Amino acid sequence: MSQQVERELEVDQYTLGLVGPDQEWAGTVADGGTVRTHTPAGCWGPMITPEFRGGHEVTKPIAVEGAEVGDAIAIKIKDVQVTSIATSTGSMKERDRAFGDDPFVDHKCPECGTEWPETVVEGTGEDAVKCAECGANASSFGFEYGITTVFDDDYEVGLTVDSAAAEDLAERADDAMALPENSRQHSPLLYAPSEMPGTMGHLRPFLGNIGTTPPTEIPDSHNAGDFGQFLIGAEHDWGMADEEELEARTDGHMDVNEVRAGATLLCPVKVEGGGIYVGDMHANQGDGELALHTTDVSGHTEFDVEVVTDLDLDGPLLLPNEEDLPDISAPFDDDDIETAQALGEEYGVDVETDVGPIQVIGSGATINDATQNAFDRAGDLLDMSEGEVRTRSTFTGGVEVGRLPGVVQLNMLVPMDRLEELGMAHLVREQYDL
CATH class of the missing domain: 2.60.120.580 (Acetamidase/Formamidase-like domains)
Incomplete structure (x- = not known):
């Protein structure tokens, strides 16, 4: 280090x-x-x-x-x-014999068997990545359904293109992807997929x-x-x-x-x-x-x-932009607090007004496993029973899906005194101007 x-x-x-x-x-x-x-x-x-x-x-x-x-x-x-001015993406298919247990990890050339082979690029399309030893197509993946997308100068809108435009981008793949000098990857633009051309997408x-x-x-x-x-x-x-x-x-x-x-x-x-x-x-x-x-x-x-x-x-905790919070987890404004305090006086209840939103990241084999992981992490961190975590997350939050099959964000509003004890209340106050 x-x-x-x-x-x-x-x-x-x-x-x-x-x-x-x-x-x-x-x-x-x-x-x-x-x-x-x-x-x-x-x-x-x-x-x-x-x-x-x-x-x-x-x-x-x-x-x-x-x-x-x-x-x-x-x-x-x-x-x-x-x-980048463009990229290619889509759903994937695996290529037989180009890997051992895991197509993302233990690569090998399907012809000569070289492990993690060095490769060269010849031409474009899904056969372009060649084993430097024997010349075989050495990539572990192809597109099941693929698109090539271009971006406007302000990165607000993306547009999928047809085969002619995709092939043009494939011919200048590294430049269009703006790969940094020290990058060692091949650009996926080489594959030139061109499904559903003319489709617009919002960028963020x-x-x-x-x-x-x-x-x-x-x-x-x-x-x-x-x-x-x-x-x-x-x-x-x-x-x-x-x-x-x-x-x-x-x-x-x-x-x-x-x-x-x-x-x-x-x-x-x-x-x-x-x-x-x-x-x-x-x-x-x-x-x-x-x-x-x-x-x-x-x-x-x-x-x-x-x-x-x-x-x-x-695991990670996320404090997203306030506009990205679900409505139920948004910080309370003065009108909300005034209304709650009036209810508290009517029913003889002390109102817990000093609260802030957090998102606990959970992950697991499935969405249910990831959610349970988030419950466990939140309970351990905040010294709450699972029942309290589940109830607070229902009444003041919920679960959002980051990725299938198993990454979630568990939202809830947490009493600020608990966050003070953890030493992170100042971050929540800064993030949401509380």
């Missing part, structure tokens, strides 16, 4: 699809400092590049001055800027994979309770024996579309320094990421960091 502490840290170096304490560190930023990252696109590029050991290309880990195991790090996202960029380093090495796309299921029983180097081993995860791979500019994300520190990493920027995504993939893009992110001492989290 770098010992030089930077007030402002620029990061443009990436891993080959792994997160863990043995990865080379990008540097150390001061508590209260600023990090700026330049990241390549996420899923599809690494997925079709057999050198990768995971499905994303995230930054090398960033240490935060003074962050110790058992603390938390608040990541205050200031800016998310897309640089966010980060699909951002968090802290787990204490054991994990493929970056599998650092979550749902994708992590593929590691259980796997025979490759990152296989796990059971669900208990998977508890080492830090749930950086959330695909929660509210993790965008203006949001604050609190992440557990499970290795000294925390090891923040960033990647998998998306131009847009509906709740659930129903195709399992969305509009992966390259881009710049800026965020400030703050160490929250002794805030012992099991």
Whole structure:
């Protein structure tokens, strides 16, 4: 880990699809400092590049001055800027014999058997990624149903294009994807998919994979309770024996579309320094990421960091932009409080007016498992019974789906005195001007 502490840290170096304490560190930023990252696109590029050991290309880990195991790090996202002019995405199909247990992790050439083969690009289309040893198509994935999407200059609208435009973009795939200099992935624009041309989509960029380093090495796309299921029983180097081993995860791979500019994300520190990493920027995504993939893009992110001492989290907490909260979890205004106080006087009840919204991230094999994980995490953190967590989340919140099959956000309004005891009330007050 770098010992030089930077007030402002620029990061443009990436891993080959792994997160863990043995990865080379990008540097150390001061508590209260600023990090700026330049990241390549996420899923599809690494997925079709057999050198990768995971499905994303995230930054090398960033240490935060003074962050110790058992603390938390608040990541205050200031800016998310897309640089790609286009991308390709869609639902996937796997290619037989191009992998062992997991098409995202243990790649091999289906012809010569070379593991994690180096590859070269020849032409365009789904046969373009060739094994450097034998020349066979070495990619583990193709599109079951794929689209190529272009973006307007302000990144407000996306538009799917036809085969001619998709082929033109494929011919200049790296430039159109704006892959950073140190990126090692092939651009998915090479595949030139062109289903449902002329379809418009609203854009709102966010980060699909951002968090802290787990204490054991994990493929970056599998650092979550749902994708992590593929590691259980796997025979490759990152296989796990059971669900208990998977508890080492830090749930950086959330695909929660509210993790965008203006949001604050609190992440557990499970290795000294925390090891923040960033990647998998998306131009847009509906709740659930129903195709399992969305509009992966390259881009710049800026965020400030703050160490929250002794805030012992099991997984991430999100403080989204107020406009992204469900109505039932929005902070109360003066009229609401006045009305409640009048009811309190009528019925002889002291009114709990000092409350704030939080979202507890849960993950698991299914949505139900993820929700139970969020109940458990919320109960442990807030010292509440499961009955109280369920009831507060029903009366003042609910569950939103980040990704199928198993990432959720558990919303609730929490008494501020509980958040004061945890040392995080100031973050909630700052976020929602309370």
